[in-house]
Amino acid sequence: MIIDVHGHFTQVPPELDAYRGRQIMQLSRPRGRGDAGISDDNLREHLQPHVTQTRERGVDRIIWGPRAAFMGHEFGPEWISRFWTEINNDLIARTVEMYPDLFLPAFQLPQSPGVAPAGCIPEVERCVAMGFVSCQINPDPSGGAAPLSPSLGDKSWYPLYEKLCEYDIVGLIHAANTLNPHLHMNGAHYVNTDVAAVIELTTSTVFKDFPDLKIVIPHGGGGIPFHWNRMRAIHTESRLEPFEDVVRNLYFDLSTYDPESIELTIKKMGADNVVYASEMWGSAKSVDPLTGRKFDDNLHMVTDIDWLTDDDRYKILEGNARKLYSRAKF
């Protein structure tokens, strides 16, 4: 079985963003949650390309969450994020009912700038009850603007971590939008947020306080394998626990698109702490003019590695994910 731990429902019906447009136009006079009005037929039609491509790639299960930038945490007051989050999570739940053998659902959190993560707990409870197995954690709900977001090591995150541990829900670190004009969203903000998250978590006491917390860092850990000894040097200089030990509390997903980067991630983190991922459909959904193949069609970059043992290959493609997503029915 091949499990891809990082998918987003990006090809959504336009009715979803129309809902968001109405939210924004009614900012000063909220009318309650309302509904996006997406029919089953409409939803199925927009879902189809995802289903087809996932199956064509030979992927058997995909951890499946809402769009990332469109989590839209940086915008508006708390109520707007709450309603928007519920609408998105309910939509994901409906897609999973349609394809229960393919999608394993991940939810977004109703985060807002300057609002403590504890406010997300009711949505965690609601989504767990609906069968979700993972959630997308945005370390920077402000999108790089005021009020600036606290470190992931800050105690304000602890009520959320506690709840994730209680239900054994996996947190996928994933940025949403940025308001910073010198940060390209897909090119810089996403991977930069991964790098920031790794060092905030590894230099904090989070894993001492929550040894069972399960956190996945996408995009090959944002490039941390490339900066491995830089991180080791910082830990050495600051007399912290060795980086190479504490970082293995994390899992890095392999949604990078160069064979060298995938190999480097596996070499540095070890086969027990990496999980296969494509990030379908994300930043790399176009066709590489040099190969004629989509950039994110990266499964062969794992299966082609000749120095991997069968056992390690199994862990990366299936075994680690089975352990991580304990709430999933595989």
Add this chain to the structure above:
Amino acid sequence: MIIDVHGHFTQVPPELDAYRGRQIMQLSRPRGRGDAGISDDNLREHLQPHVTQTRERGVDRIIWGPRAAFMGHEFGPEWISRFWTEINNDLIARTVEMYPDLFLPAFQLPQSPGVAPAGCIPEVERCVAMGFVSCQINPDPSGGAAPLSPSLGDKSWYPLYEKLCEYDIVGLIHAANTLNPHLHMNGAHYVNTDVAAVIELTTSTVFKDFPDLKIVIPHGGGGIPFHWNRMRAIHTESRLEPFEDVVRNLYFDLSTYDPESIELTIKKMGADNVVYASEMWGSAKSVDPLTGRKFDDNLHMVTDIDWLTDDDRYKILEGNARKLYSRAKF
């Protein structure tokens, strides 16, 4: 000859930060530029560890600039940045007078949040007259806080680019401090700023408008070689010039501390677009407990690569730098 293109005078006399302390304490009643009061003997004593280590490593010339975070652009009004910058650049000029055969000077810019880069031009002129060959460009003088900084592709940068081209001064992209509590400075903010800079420059018209502009991205291009195909995918999706073409308007320095990362940077960028660097003394000045060697003692990671031709090795260690820093007397 071995040329290291990325050094910082980090072991400064305490009198320098005492000057900064006085600046801040007199924020509401500035008394003019004043002086840090650092004697030649004091300066020579603090410079000595840098000189000794650089020579011991077999480095013949080092591009030598002020501390990075302590450029302090994010703090205070325009005048405070101007005076502080002049004090720092004058100090660098004095160290170069002491060791003219070792140090090739780089200056900091008097950047300030929300102030157009054109305001830096008088300091460019002043430093060129003093014999400087390079400068440190901070793409994010706000340090991630309000007012947010424009993209490096924004036209507000053009007067500075024009001036750098006029004098053939190399710009080393380097972040200063960050005010964002979820960004570790050495671990995240520095390398993240590199990633952001690469994509802002490659997705903009900067190199069409300034084909002679010389820009170095430190820390192995911030990890861009790891995300190479991610960047190619974004360029393909956005119908931009191929990433692998436009990125070669830039030079990546090799101040990373893993042999794999140095090799990956050379492979992806090619020997014509990488330059040797250690970032002495920066984030990696501690001793690696696994090797007993300092992390930033990375010259052997280049010289040991067995697949490099002699010509390529020459370019990386000397030849490219000679071309880049045309104002330097080697």
